[in-house]
């Protein structure tokens with residue numbers, strides 16, 4: 001299939017970027033979106049041009065590295081997939097595809113489609129963990145966990161931190177991400193002791209990074225490749241309120 | 248090697264949740280600002296239900312409506328309620344301004360192409376516009392009917408009906424009820440979510456309840472200027 005790509009090219013964080021048009025001819029339908037970019041890049045390199053920089057690692061939807069805006073949607077058309085799981089058969093011969101980096105004040109562009117998501121790391125460092133003196137892993141059944149809690153925690157833990165929620169939110173809010181991390185730990189007995197400190201510290205780190213507020217539209221939930229639910233955001237709000245009251 | 252205590256939360260400084268906010272007055276966490284907005288919004292929502300119920304007495308004629316107004320003037324509840332409403336409105340607006348400015352600065356560079364996944368609504372996307380219209384409408388409205396001439400013929404009923412004879416006032420009033428309906432229809436479910444009240448099966452119900460209640464209130468108010476203009 002032949003495609004027209006409009007790709008955001010930006011040489012560096014301080015440089016001015018712009019959309020550059022490329023003709024991508026003869027792209028196989030079975031190529032993944034990232035493989036399509038690989039093909040375009042090898043042609044660019046053959047012509048002595050700078051290849052398009054984009055993030056990727058596992059290419060199987062589990063690491064959360066990949067991600068860009070494809071025709072105005074994070075990870076492109078379709079639900080429950082990351083950019084690396086998007087296949088060119090979703091598009092048609094002759095289509096124009098606009099490819100932009102995830103945009104947020106807290107996610108500055110590093111180069112082309114690559115953005116720095118270290119704001120997420122800072123949020124995790126602020127409290128997205130459990131403090132323990134690690135030894136060998138304890139026997140799994142020493143701490144009983146009610147089945148519904150285990151399942152809800154597992155659903156929240158599915159978050160891969162790709163940033164699609166921030167990218168699509170009209171306010172560039174990070175609450176879906178933060179709520180997934182908060183829920184995952186707050187629902188388990190191991191997370192209980194640090195529950196309040198965590199709910200304050202992670203929100204403070206989120207605010208310091210310059211993300212927007214939640215308008216409760218639910219666009220993040222609809223675009224999340226892992227289907228993280230808005231119910232987690234309600235839990236984050238409860239956890240934060242509870243911690244504020246008890247502080 | 249670092250000890251656990253150095254690395255972990257054990258010695259980490261307490262987070263500055265009440266640190267310096269970027270937008271001046273409200274130095275609260277992003278979530279607390281939304282909680283303030285939700286509580287004050289729901290407070291005003293409750294008031295509007297009562298306000299509408301009272302105002303619909305206009306349809307029953309001067310005696311019922313003026314009787315209701317006289318009854319309100321007699322009980323010593325009016326002044327505290329007025330002060331309370333003023334505080335609710337000011338707090339709602341202060342947090343709304345702070346939140347909206349924060350949202351605008353969170354994405355300095357816009358997308359060339361942006362599509363919705365279909366979860367946002369026209370109402371949810373225009374909350375600040377509706378809020379702005381209400382922020383202009385509410386003071387005008389209070390000024391016109393609270394401080395207008397009550398003591399002419401037919402007292403308050405007469406004042407309202409005379410005002411609605413003016414097409415500018417009648418249609419302006421009716422027009423302002425559209426952003427009100429939009430604002431309330433998203434605001435209701437949104438406030439519950441902000442307050443942490445949500446479960447998988449509750450959400451669609453809250454959204455539906457918000458849309459129905461919000462538009463019922465707006466339509467209820469919308470009847471009055473039309474009644475005043477066409478009805479007599």
Ligand code: HEM
Pocket residue numbers: 214215216281282284285287288289291292295336339340343344346347371374375377378379381382385430431433434435437438439441442
């Ligand atoms: C007076 C001027 C007003 C302004 C400037 C204003 C502004 C706003 C704004 C900007 C939001 C935020 C929406 C978002 O985060 O996307 C909001 C939410 C809300 N507003 Fe207002 N509003 C006003 C009046 C009212 C009135 C009169 C009511 C009720 C009768 C109301 C009820 C609500 C509710 C329930 C919310 C939802 C809170 C939440 O998202 O958790 N507002 N308002």
Ligand code: FES
Pocket residue numbers: 055056057058059060061062063064065066067082083084085
């Ligand atoms: S590259 Fe790992 S999720 Fe896409």
